Amino acid sequence: MILKTKQLTKSFGGLKAMDKVDFELKKNEIRGIIGPNGSGKSTFFNLVSGIYDSDPGSYIEFDGHDITFTPPYKIAGYGLSRTFQLLRLYQDMTVIDNVMAGYHTKVPYSFIDAVVGRKKNLGSRESH
Ligand SMILES: Nc1ncnc2c1ncn2[C@@H]1O[C@H](COP(=O)(O)OP(=O)(O)OP(=O)(O)O)[C@@H](O)[C@H]1O
Ligand SMILES: [Mg+2]
Structure with a gap:
């Protein structure tokens, strides 16, 4: 697996935007994430790229590295980075x-x- 999440969870105050998501992506596999507005797609990308910290109990792995607590610039160094919905x-x-x-x-x-x-x-x- 190039990317793996286990029990990925993110709360914004009382709102649980992501609740125990297990996700696996194989090397060279291409996947899309679909869902209605506000369903948590951008939150997922912000979590795996390190822009947001996940809640305790979450686990994120990229290319053999545990990146659960890794800052975005280091994750980018491993080869994982995100683009934005609106160009920045x-x-x-x-x-x-x-x-x-x-x-x-x-x-x-x-x-x-x-x-x-x-x-x-x-x-x-x-x-x-
Ligand atoms: N920084 C934040 N602070 C508070 N709430 C947030 C924050 N980011 C996202 N949320 C909330 O988390 C939920 C998921 O939002 P998210 O932006 O991940 O959805 P999305 O699937 O990307 O939606 P869209 O299709 O509109 O891009 C929404 O209820 C949203 O209001
Ligand atoms: Mg979005």
């Missing part, structure tokens, strides 16, 4: 700057490496 572009930046803003997680060298012209961890990254 940086209005005052160019198209190429907007693309570059999300690309840093894929760059196999650090700022220091770039300054001194050294490559880092290329071997391990090339296998992905």
Whole structure:
């Protein structure tokens, strides 16, 4: 499984938007989530991408990593990120700057490496 949730639950005050959802997605499988307005689709994506914290007892796994308590930037580094229903572009930046803003997680060298012209961890990254 590339993505797995167990007992995924999220409450907003008294409203239970997600109640003990078990979900599994195999590698290379494509699935859609459908449901009426307010049924919890966006909440699900916000939970698995780390934008929202899930309630105690929930479990989320991506590509072998327990990401239940992992912040969004680290989850993005593992290769899981979400898009938005309405595009959230940086209005005052160019198209190429907007693309570059999300690309840093894929760059196999650090700022220091770039300054001194050294490559880092290329071997391990090339296998992905
Ligand atoms: N940040 C929040 N604070 C409080 N309640 C929220 C929040 N986000 C979602 N909800 C509530 O959780 C429930 C699920 O909302 P969600 O946005 O996940 O539904 P959806 O299936 O994505 O709907 P839509 O089809 O309109 O996009 C709704 O009752 C919504 O009002
Ligand atoms: Mg939605």
